[in-house]
Amino acid sequence: MGMNKVYNRSTLSNMGIFELREYARSVGVDSPTMYKKDVLIDKIAAVLEGEIAPKPRSNRGRPPKPLITKPLSDSSYINTPVMPVGKTSAILNDSASNDYDDFEEREGILEVHNDGYGFLRVHNYEPGDKDAYISNQLIKKYRLRKGDMIKGNVRKIREDKQIAVFNIISVNGVKPEDVIRRVNFEDLVPIYPDERFKLELPNSRFDIAIRSIDLISPIGKGQRGMIVSHSQKNCQFCCS
Numbered sequence: 001m002g003m004n005k006v007y008n009r010s011t012l013s014n015m016g017i018f019e020l021r022e023y024a025r026s027v028g029v030d031s032p033t034m035y036k037k038d039v040l041i042d043k044i045a046a047v048l049e050g051e052i053a054p055k056p057r058s059n060r061g062r063p064p065k066p067l068i069t070k071p072l073s074d075s076s077y078i079n080t081p082v083m084p085v086g087k088t089s090a091i092l093n094d095s096a097s098n099d100y101d102d103f104e105e106r107e108g109i110l111e112v113h114n115d116g117y118g119f120l121r122v123h124n125y126e127p128g129d130k131d132a133y134i135s136n137q138l139i140k141k142y143r144l145r146k147g148d149m150i151k152g153n154v155r156k157i158r159e160d161k162q163i164a165v166f167n168i169i170s171v172n173g174v175k176p177e178d179v180i181r182r183v184n185f186e187d188l189v190p191i192y193p194d195e196r197f198k199l200e201l202p203n204s205r206f207d208i209a210i211r212s213i214d215l216i217s218p219i220g221k222g223q224r225g226m227i228v229s230h231s232q233k234n235c236q237f238c239c240s
Contacts, residue, residue: 012041020044028054103155105169106132112139112146120150120165133164142168142176149173193220 012020017037024032029043046052108122108131116136122128132154134144144150153167171179197219199210219225 009041009045012044013037028056030055103153103166105151106130106154106165107149107151108132110134110139110144110146110148110150112144116140118144118146120152120154131162133162135164138165138168142171143180143182144171148179191222193222195221197221 012023015023020037020040021032024040024044027044027047029040029047032040032043035043043052047054106120106122108120109125110118111121111125112118116139118134118139119127120132120134122130122132132152134150138144149172150165150168151170152165153169154163154165156163168176170176198214199219200207200214201210204210213219213225217225
């Protein structure tokens with residue numbers, strides 16, 4: 001049995017996927033939604049040529065929706081009411097005013113939790129009543145980090161919820177857009193000291209501690225020196 005003259009391969013290829021699936025169901029292809037278009041055309045051809053036995057169509061389930069064949073220019077079947085422009089703008093203005101009327105500015109240090117969200121600690125990085133919640137989306141959007149000084153607008157979303165930051169004004173004193181491209185501290189290029197500090201003074205010939213620091217562990221610009229001594233030893237003259 002040859003392939004149907006009306007529905008040959010070129011005709012099937014020009015069909016849309018939904019129309020092709022509906023035709024596949026009518027000829028007896030099993031589960032046509034599981035196949036891609038090329039495979040589905042092969043399945044239809046195999047059923048029409050008798051290679052695969054057609055499966056009887058089940059009457060269970062909701063009947064398929066009819067395809068819309070009317071052109072878009074024909075608006076006789078469109079009954080959607082159109083809202084006047086004045087009412088639409090009034091509704092939008094009312095919703096916007098309700099969202100942003102009740103807010104205030106707060107500034108604090110960001111504490112990030114392991115789950116991605118954070119809190120704005122207002123009082124010396126300690127939990128308090130004026131702390132504000134910062135969502136994971138804001139932290140990812142501006143690439144905020146633990147310890148950043150955040151200044152933003154906060155408001156209460158619901159009565160039973162904690163106040164939350166919904167807009168960030170500044171991060172470490174600059175605009176939040178300028179902080180997005182900052183480099184991690186681990187990726188910075190170190191600049192090693194190339195100029196030495198001479199601690200010994202011309203009139204301190206007998207200051208052995210300062211001279212020993214210059215001889216044993218000289219200090220350059222950008223370095224720090226630390227003296228480790230026993231608790232009972234007197235090293236005040238070294239640190240003064």
